[in-house]
Every structure is written in C-alpha cells, then in structure tokens.
Amino acid sequence: MLRTARVPRLSVRSRVVAAVAIGLGAVVYLGVVLLYAADLSASDHRVVRLGDDGTDLALVVKPRSIDPVQQEFTFRVEVEAGSGLVDDGAGLSRAVRVEIRDAAEGNRTQTVMFGPDALSSETLASTLSSEQRLEMWPFDRYAAELEFTVEQEDGDGEFHPLAADLLIDGGIPGWDIAAADDELDSSDEKAFDASVTIGRSFSTMAYAIVLNASLILMAVIALVVSISVLRRARQMELIFLGWIAGMLFAVPALRNFLPGQPPIGSWVDFLIVLWVVVSLIISLAFLAFTWFYSHPSRPRDDPSQSGGADGRHG
Template sequence: MTSSTPARRRGRRAAMVGGILALVLLYVVVVLLYASGGRIERASVASGGSGQPLVLTLTPADVDGAASHLTLRITPGPDLGSYSSDQFSMDETVHVLVTGTDGSRTITYGADEVVGAETVTLTLDGFIEQWPFDRYTTDTMIVPLREAADGEGVPIPYELAVDGRVPGWNVTAQAVELPAMATEDGLITTLGVQFTITRAASTIAFGVVLLTLMVIAPVLVLTAAITVYRGRRKIEATMLGWFGAMLFATIPLRNFLPGSPPIGSWVDYLIVLWVIAALIAGLVIFILAWLRSGPAGVAAAESASGAHVQGDRSDADAGSDGGADS
C-alpha cells in the first residue's frame, strides 16, 4: 500500500505535465498556422503585343462563403505605361471588361481622370454546408479595351497580377489564357484567372478544437449525473444550474465557429445535435436521482436503517442471553 502511493502520485504528475505540454503544443501550432495562412503567392501573366502593357493588379479582399461571393479589388498600375502621362490618369478612355460577376461588368477609366481601385464581386461555386472543408471556385476574364473609330472595343496589351492576403482563407490563383486576337498592337491574348478558395489550416484547427470542447462538455455532464445516480456522490441541487449553463452555452459556442456555417451544416447533424441530446440526457439522469432521494426515498432509507439497527440489537440481546445461560 505504501509503495504504490508514490508511484500513483508520480503517474498523476506525469499525466498532468503531459496534458500541459499537449495544450502548449496545440497553442503554438494554431498560432503558427494563423501566421502562415491567408497569403496569396504573387502571380502574373501578360497578354503579349507591342508597347508598354497596362498592369492590372487583382487583390482578393474578402470571401463570403454564405453568400458565395469573392470581393476583388482591381487596381491599375503601379505603372500605367503609355496610357498615362502623369502616372495618375489615362491618356485615353479605357474600358475594362470583367466576367464572372453577377452579370458582366465594365469598369471605365476616362481620359485625363485620376484612376483608382475598383471593387467587383465575383460569384463562387461551392457549398458552405461542408464547413470547414468547403471549397469554392470561380473563373473571371478581364480584358481592357480602347474605343476604335467605329466604336468597337479593341483589346490593348495588358498584364494581370494577383497579390494580397485574405485572413482565414487559402486563395490559389491560376492564370488562364484565352484565344488571341489580332490588333494594331499585334497579337493579344485575352487573359483570365481561376480562383480556388479553401479554409486556412488555422481556421480548420480552430473549428476542430472548439468542436472537441463541445464534445467534452456532455461527457463531463454524463459522468457527474451517472455518478450521482449510482449513489457514489452526494446529490447537490446547485448542480442543476451547472447543467443548465452547459446546455445553454452550446448554441453560443456553435455560433462562434469561424465562418459562421449556417444551420443545417454537417457539424449540426454529426456533432451539435448529439451534444445537446447528451446534455439533456445527463440532466434527466440527475433529475431522476434527485427525485429518488426525495421524502419517500429518505423514509425508505430511514426504515432500512432502523431495521438494521433493530436487527443488531436483537443479535446483541441474544448474545447476552446466551452468556447469562452459560
């Protein structure tokens, strides 16, 4: 007995130290994943043709999985080339055709007008119900055009560059070359970009940790309720408040998931629903134990105790009578 006690204490200390190290390691991993996620590797592609190309920088600014939208900022520059005399405006009117939005959109930069960034919203193809493993794709074609004498739009040499950072998301941009067109500037290839968007590893880790904590809560509740029901621990009515708090904290925790997956996502069917069911089951078990320990239960316990004491007295009297007879 004496030798096993120190060994047991050492085992508990080792388990505690191991748990603390695991939590620290998990914390470091989540922080590193957040710091390294969200960046977009700069990519560029040129259309060809003679003359200085017009540079259009595409910067993904925001991703809305619920609305299936990608907010994209289009910025001319940093060098407007032959289309600018002061590096701030166009020498001639240029129309930038953008597809993949809610209908095709044209951005117009007027001659001698100061140009700046324009924001467009691209439509994504994907399902947020698959959170946090949802994946979205979209294709966009971007072509700058000048007005010809007959009023038709003629492509001009240009270059598309993708850069930026979207926290919480991994964005991959792949250039797409479309059929070339013969113009007075030479053969110009129309360009497009295909975006592939997934959740960052830090977001997935955040969601997994939060869902794990949600699963631990009903395990603790059921353990406490079953222990009380079996009579191994004393019933305390204040525990009902703790059970209720655990139950009502489930929905706020679920709504705290990054990316706000809508109700009806797979996490609701596989985890959240059963967490709530387990919490209610633990509450029911505790209530049954509490009812069983009511006045009827106390009276039964007292009668059983009285019978036990009476039996002990009878045995004692019998023993004394036997001693007297002897």
Template sequence: MTAERPRRRRFPWQVVAAVLVAALVYAVIVLLYAGGLRESSNSCVQVVQGDESDLVTVSLQPASVNAVNQRLEFQLTLFPPTSLLDPDGFTANQKISLLTFPVDGSSVLTFAEGEALGSSTQSDYAKGIVEEWPFDSYRADLTTFAFTGEGDDRIAVPTEVCLDNSVPGWQLQTSLVPSKDNSVTTAGGEVPLPTVEIVATRSASTVAFGILLLGLMAVIPVLVLFVAISAYNGRRKVEATLTSWIGAMLFAVIPLRNFLPGSPPVGSWIDYLVVLWVIVGLVTGLTIYILAWNRWGTRASPRDPAPAPAPAEPGSP
C-alpha cells in the same frame, strides 16, 4: 527499529501528459495563426502576352468571401505602363478600358484621355458548398483584359492580373484556365484569352480553431454523463444544485456553436455529426441525474398530524 520515512508523493503522470498535450495544441494554434499572417502575398498571372514595358496590371484586392451568398467581393484597380500615362504619372494619355466579366457591376471600366485612373468595386459568383464548413472551398471564374480604342479599332494590350491574398481567414490562389471560345485582337494578331480561376479555401488556423472548438464541445456531454452516472450508481452524493450546472451546459451549446469562425449555417455537417449529439448527450445526462436525485435524494419528512380542536367548555356559547 527505525521509523519508516514518509513516502514522497509522486506527481501523477496523467497530469504531466495533459499539460504537455495542452502546450502542444496551444503551440500549433499559435504557429498556424502566425503562419497565416505571413502568407499574405500577391499572385500574378498574365492573360494577354506581350512586351513587359507595355504590360497593364489589373489589381484585384479582395474585400471578403461571402460563403453564404457564394460571392467573392473585390476592388478592381488598373495600373497602366508609363507609355499610356501622362508625365504627371496618374492620368491617361489616351483612352484606356478594362473589360471584366462575369461581374455583378459594370463590366467595362473606361478612363478617358486626361482622366485620373481609379478603381471599381465588383463581386463575382463563387461556386461552393458552405455546409461543408470548415473544409468548404469556392471557385470564381473571371475573364478580364485591358484595351485601347473602341469598336473595330479596339486593340488588346498586354495584361496581367494580380490577386492580393489578404482576406482574413482565407487563402486565395489564382491560375489560368485555357478557353477555346474567347479571343482578343492584339497588335500582333488574334490570340486566345484564358480565364482566371480564383480558388478560396479557409486558412489552416481557421480550420484548426473550428476543429478544436468542436472537440471541446464534445467533451461537455462526456463530463455531464460521468457525473450523472456516478450519482445514479451511488458512488457520489446527489446534490440538487448540479442540475443547474447541467442546464447551463445545455444552454451554452448554441452560443458556442455560433462562435465558430465563418458562422456556418444551420444544417451544416457539424450540426448532424457533432452539435445534435452534444445536445442529446446533455439531455440524457440531465435525465439520469434527475433519476439519481429521485433515487438517492433526501426524502421529505412526513407531516405531523394537525392537533385536534380543544373541547368547548360547558356554558360557552
């Protein structure tokens, strides 16, 4: 009779599936982040039509998107054509002005003849709802154009607006919105002045990071409830030290929530649909585990009765 060969232990397919899913999620996050780094580019729209040789470029370099205060902060720089520059290439050969509204700072940026061209830091109101994080978006309307002269002699020159899409964690897009109320006078007559619409949305990598972190946060109470219910039903031994682990998980929720990119304010939809129920699940798991400890924990041994005092000897005081 031949001895049976020992069976080879098969690797559980669940482990293989878990490793593949983790690798896939990791690859997606890395590709989204790398794609966001490569998407930095300039988008230009022409607000005042005209000859390309006379085109003035207004560069908008965004500094930040302040979602809580609904503000788009940017640096405004004017790049005139060679026809409006001295031979040195950095001073104006005549007075050039840039009108921009609505902004929180000065709406007119003026460079006198012979003055070096500079830039101005501005901020504009961006309409949006931060409580919709990470799917919130913000829209800012901006009207701007360059002109020469002043007063009745003011002549608008061909102007284009270029937005640099390089704010970390955000994607910015520009488009022109026709306006019936605004018009400017050019060398060829009066023309309508459209509004530049800037739309800021969170990048795909930021959205994926936030959703993944929320998903991991939702796994914590599931694990705690599994341990607590197993201990209460008697399938696993009750260990009092696990109450410290459950308590640590409970106090880790708020730091994890504050680690979300963009720091969504308290009261966002994630608090009502995720964070609140994570805390409820952890408190429920802690309660069940305390009941299991009270049910299956080692009972305290009864105290031995105190020995009776020895009788006093005769003749002793």
C-alpha cells in the same frame, strides 16, 4: 495542540497525467496562434501572377470580401502601367477599357474605364459557384470563373486589344485564395481567364476543431459525472442539476461562436452539436433520477399523534 491537516500528495501517475495535459494544451494553443499569424501574413503578402508576364500594363485584382451565403466575391480592380503607357508620370496616356465576364452569372459582363487623367480603381462583385456547399463548413469551397479583356483607345477613339499582366494581390483573413489562368488567343481580341478558388484557411479549420473538441469534452465530463452519481460511486449534489442545465444553455452560444457562423443544419450540427445536446440532457436525466430516489420526502406527522407520546390529549 492543534494539528494541521496533511494535504495528500499527488501520485507519480497523477503528476505525469497533469504534465501531459498541460503540455498538450500549450501545444494546441501555440499551434492555433501560429496558424492564425501565418494566415494573416499570407493574406497581406499573397500575390498570384497570371496573364502575359512582362507587359507594359498590369491589371491588379485585390480581394475585398467573400459572402458565402449570397455566394458573392467582391474585389477591387486597379491598373499599373509601365513607362510606355504613362504620360509624364501622371496617368495613362490613353484610356484603357477592361471588360470582366462572369461565367457563373450567365456570362454577365462588367466594364471598367480607366481614363487618361489618373490611375483610378473600382470595386466589382462576382458570383461564386459552390464546389462544396456552405453546409459543409469548414470544408466549403467556392470558385469564380472570370474572363478579362483589356483594350486601349487609339487616336481615332477606337479600342484595340492590349496584352496585359494580371496580378491577384493580397487576400482575406480566414480564407485561402488560389488562382490559375487559361490564356485565350483569337484574331480580334486578347483575353485571359482567371479561375479563382476560395476555401477556408488552416487557421479557421484549427479554430473549428478546437471549439468542437471543447463541446465534445463538455459532454463527456457531464456523462462521466452523472454516471458516477447514478452508480453511487459519487455522492449526489443538487448543484449538479444547475451545472448541467447551465452547460445546455452554453451550447448554442458556443455553436454560434464558430468562425463563419455555419447555417443551421450544417454537417457540424448533425455530427457534433446535436449529440452534445443529447448527452447533456441524458446526464441531466441521470442526475434527476438519482436525486429523486436518494432523497425521499419525509412522511407527514399523523394528526392523531399530535397530543403526546402516549396518544392522549392534555
């Protein structure tokens, strides 16, 4: 009668460790998903109000894209007019001119005209200044210093300053956009500054933390296995060499999968990626050393003994 092999039961300690590991993984998973969902919801519903609240004209700035490499912030400018500035609900009764001065680009001024026929919009770009450079990813931060001047055309074709309300409407997934204003009053113009600060969102940081933690865990596992084999606590298997080599090729792919693709030479390379690669290479060296000395090559047969056991040729 054949006896079935008994499967060893896990100890209580092993069960507790497995349950804690599964629970921790579930918490991390839910945390990252909820942060991403909250970031998307905040981007869709984020509204920052600056300027003169309660005016008949609102200048709406809608962020469109951020290029940290070129340090460029692209946004769309629209106007929303009250009943006092709209002609029969079809458009502005008179033309409105908006001047946007970019302090980071040597006070470059961009002019947008909104005609009386329709409430149009236009896409503009602003230069960002770095509060923390891109190499500090994901803690890099940027700022856009913009000054808005709104003027309305009168019956003689001349433009006069017009008080306006400024709305920064919406956001960009993966980025946290905040703004503050510093209103400027003078005798001949009505202007207000908008200081826009841009940084990575919490969901992007959580993504980066999880992926970097996975890289570190991969290096730790490789070191534990290789040191165990080197100390003869575990049997050497030739497949270990291919396994470590495969992880070495996986590191660059995982590194390039980081959100925002930080440039080569960022702090994350010196703090994590470099040492993960070094750990994997050391693990590979340990395994190669153990394999070399645990599998000596067989000596070749002596040709003089090939004639028989007694050494005589037949």
